[in-house]
Amino acid sequence: MKAVVTNAKLPGCLEIGEAADPVADSNQAVIEVTAFSLNRGELRRAETAPGGTQIGWDLAGVVKTAARDGSGPGQGARVVGFSRRMQGWAQYVALPTVDFAVIPDAVSDNDAATLPVAGLTALYALERCERLLGSKVLVTGASGGVGYFACQLGRLMGAEVTAQLRRPDFADMVRATGVSDVVISADGAALEDRGKFRSIIDGVGGQILSKLLSQLDERGRAILYGVSAGAETGLAVRDLMFTGDGRVEGFHLYRESEIETAAKGLDRLLALLADGRLTTHVPVTGNWEKIGETAAQLIGRDFAGKAVLTI
Numbered sequence: 001m002k003a004v005v006t007n008a009k010l011p012g013c014l015e016i017g018e019a020a021d022p023v024a025d026s027n028q029a030v031i032e033v034t035a036f037s038l039n040r041g042e043l044r045r046a047e048t049a050p051g052g053t054q055i056g057w058d059l060a061g062v063v064k065t066a067a068r069d070g071s072g073p074g075q076g077a078r079v080v081g082f083s084r085r086m087q088g089w090a091q092y093v094a095l096p097t098v099d100f101a102v103i104p105d106a107v108s109d110n111d112a113a114t115l116p117v118a119g120l121t122a123l124y125a126l127e128r129c130e131r132l133l134g135s136k137v138l139v140t141g142a143s144g145g146v147g148y149f150a151c152q153l154g155r156l157m158g159a160e161v162t163a164q165l166r167r168p169d170f171a172d173m174v175r176a177t178g179v180s181d182v183v184i185s186a187d188g189a190a191l192e193d194r195g196k197f198r199s200i201i202d203g204v205g206g207q208i209l210s211k212l213l214s215q216l217d218e219r220g221r222a223i224l225y226g227v228s229a230g231a232e233t234g235l236a237v238r239d240l241m242f243t244g245d246g247r248v249e250g251f252h253l254y255r256e257s258e259i260e261t262a263a264k265g266l267d268r269l270l271a272l273l274a275d276g277r278l279t280t281h282v283p284v285t286g287n288w289e290k291i292g293e294t295a296a297q298l299i300g301r302d303f304a305g306k307a308v309l310t311i
């Protein structure tokens, strides 16, 4: 079959090449992929993976062969899922039935394909926080794949969401999520007068994070899921100490989706998409032959939100 594979010599380090057809275990269905979305994390891995490595977490498609153990939907079901083995950007993929969900009629494959990594990360990171209703939540990197969903889901959970982003040209898109406050500030300095936050959902890391941690409220939670600006930061120990029970927590989607299956989390997000309470932002679409150039655009942050390619 054809599949997206790594090639460090090409733009985006990716091309369409050949891969072996998937062989399904008894708890896995074979899905014929129709669309997939790109994430920063897998593209970063593509830069260092050996040539010819398959890649891709998020995909939507149609069940070609149902799982032999009887779990999951039958042949022909339209589904969206998450390939833990990163083999999702291919004509076919075998996925455990706990890692995909049926797409409701009202939701397109393209919209569904944006959900797995970005939507589940936003959902589970927020659900790590406590007492969201009526409390202040800061979402950093709000123009990113995860940040955009976190703004909407935080609001749906009843929080008063402040969105941080660095570029004014993406502010309208973030404002449209219904957040209470949008702060444009690359280094976080403009957030200083916004007071304390009960929860911080951070995907930016780097030096901005050390500043923001001093704005964590008493018994606050900072959930660190990403390092778009850098993997090292300073820690204001005194500020953290005086929060009493303030916590800085690591987050990893693989671990989180052992607590609730991706299938269940995706069901919840798909229901919100179907009734219009959650929206996607997909400024870049096209045929998967554009994989190299689209990956390079995402790494270069030429657009906000998600890119979806179709097979």
Ligand SMILES: NC(=O)c1ccc[n+]([C@@H]2O[C@H](COP(=O)([O-])OP(=O)(O)OC[C@H]3O[C@@H](n4cnc5c(N)ncnc54)[C@H](OP(=O)(O)O)[C@@H]3O)[C@@H](O)[C@H]2O)c1
Binding pocket: 039, 040, 041, 042, 117, 118, 121, 140, 141, 142, 143, 144, 145, 146, 147, 165, 166, 167, 170, 186, 203, 204, 224, 225, 226, 227, 228, 229, 230, 251, 252, 253, 254, 298, 301, 303, 304, 305
């Ligand atoms: N732990 C996990 O399980 C998990 C799950 C999902 C994602 N992640 C990680 O989370 C991070 C975000 O993922 P994503 O898919 O949302 O990425 P994305 O779509 O590329 O968004 C990145 C966001 O960070 C901002 N940003 C990038 N570089 C910055 C810098 N130097 N200073 C300030 N802001 C900067 C971007 O702003 P602009 O729009 O202005 O460029 C954008 O808002 C990545 O590190 C990814 O690997 C981890």
